[in-house]
């Protein structure tokens with residue numbers, strides 16, 4: 001059923017986020033298994049635990065809104081995760097693979113940040129201060145995870161081989177074309 005009010009749209013957005021969190025809970029262990037850097041592994045493992053808390057926070061909001069905790073297939077997150085796992089699977093160099101894992105994980109974080117920012121605003125407009133606060137907590141955690149990945153990328157990306165001169169020339173030509 002299509003939402004016909006801000007309240008219904010809000011619930012639909014929560015269901016979408018609820019599904020997204022579950023997709024992440026399923027995908028993160030597979031991603032972690034591919035990581036070489038201990039720091040990156042630790043950061044993603046910690047975020048997996050944080051993600052489980054975020055899913056239960058959504059359950060709390062559903063409950064206090066008198067709604068069933070229902071997941072609505074988040075096709076966007078499915079695409080982001082699929083693209084990342086397709087890319088990572090084909091990479092042999094450990095440092096390049098770690099760099100690609102960060103690139104994929106940051107896309108996930110930003111997608112979530114967009115969703116939580118919107119849901120938090122709806123909760124405020126609908127004067128559900130408790131839900132707004134819970135959604136803000138999750139939003140802050142996603143931002144924190146993103147910042148941590150940016151910091152890790154500073155070390156990991158520079159460890160990845162830059163590529164041969166001819167590869168660089170090819171990529172420059174591609175850019176110009």
Ligand SMILES: [Fe+2]
Pocket residue numbers: 021024051054112142
């Ligand atoms: Fe999350």
